[in-house]
Amino acid sequence: MKNIALYNGILMPEIGFGTWKAPTGEVTVEAVKAAIECGYTHIDCAAIYGNEKEVGLGIKESNADRKDLFITSKLWNDVRGYQETIDAFNQTLSDLQLDYLDLYLIHWPRPVKYHDNYIEKNIESWKAMEDLYKQGKVKAIGVSNFKIHHMEEIIENCEIKPMVNQIEFHPSCLEKEIRDFCKKENIVVTGYSPLANGKVFECKELVEFSEKYGVSIAQLCIRYALQHDVIPLVKSVTKERIKANLNVNFVISDEDMEKIDKITTCGGSYKDSDDISF
Secondary structure, eight states: OOEEEOTTSOEEESSEEEOTTOOSSHHHHHHHHHHHHHTOOEEEOOGGGSOHHHHHHHHHHHTOOGGGOEEEEEEOTTOOSHHHHHHHHHHHHHHHTOSOBSEEEESOSSOGGGGGGHHHHHHHHHHHHHHHHHTTSBSOEEEESOOHHHHHHHHTTOSSOOSEEEEEOBTTBOOHHHHHHHHHTTOEEEEEOTTGGGGGGGOHHHHHHHHHHTSOHHHHHHHHHHHTTEEEEEOOSOHHHHHHTTOOOOOOOHHHHHHHHTOOTTOOOOOOTTSOOO
């Protein structure tokens, strides 16, 4: 698998294995083990997913060399502040049974708990993340679901700017302005829900393109993300699909990329990160 270099030189594998909505219990343990066995080295998780212990167990039981893996987690919305962020990070490390993370993100910019003072609280948490980075406890730091102005608020008040922004990305949800800003600031974009929570399978145009290229719709959407310089986070608990989702060694033509860009039927979550209720 190819790697994408963050601006600090850390290499991030170009496809990640997502664990959102993966259940607690043996299913997630086995899915993570299967993903690593199939060739994924980039595992994306979060405290709010409630399954970090299972993810950690899957990593441990895979017997993979830790230095060959790239593990991401995220600070949830009910935690802000310097020491609170340190404590949450350490809990994640404990649950994952790891000594360090490769990437730690602020999950959402303006949670309801801190709606009126979110800039101040985000800066406090970011300072903690900068210190964790300096101490080598995390190799890279970033944000998730941040709009341009949210990123600017961090950049204007930080010593180390974000290295990654994780956003929703799939046909019908392109977030071009955010991606353009990130490109200008040398911030790598990772994309969650590359299959639009299953909506891509109902899209007639994508069915036609998948048949044209002789690939599954999932493979088509993963390749589509890659050609837009977005690192897709793909999820499955079925080993056959886990393996197939890495088989994207084909190229979508520029003409077809433009046609997929114009698809509007896959929808999106349309969560306004300035006005979320969680």
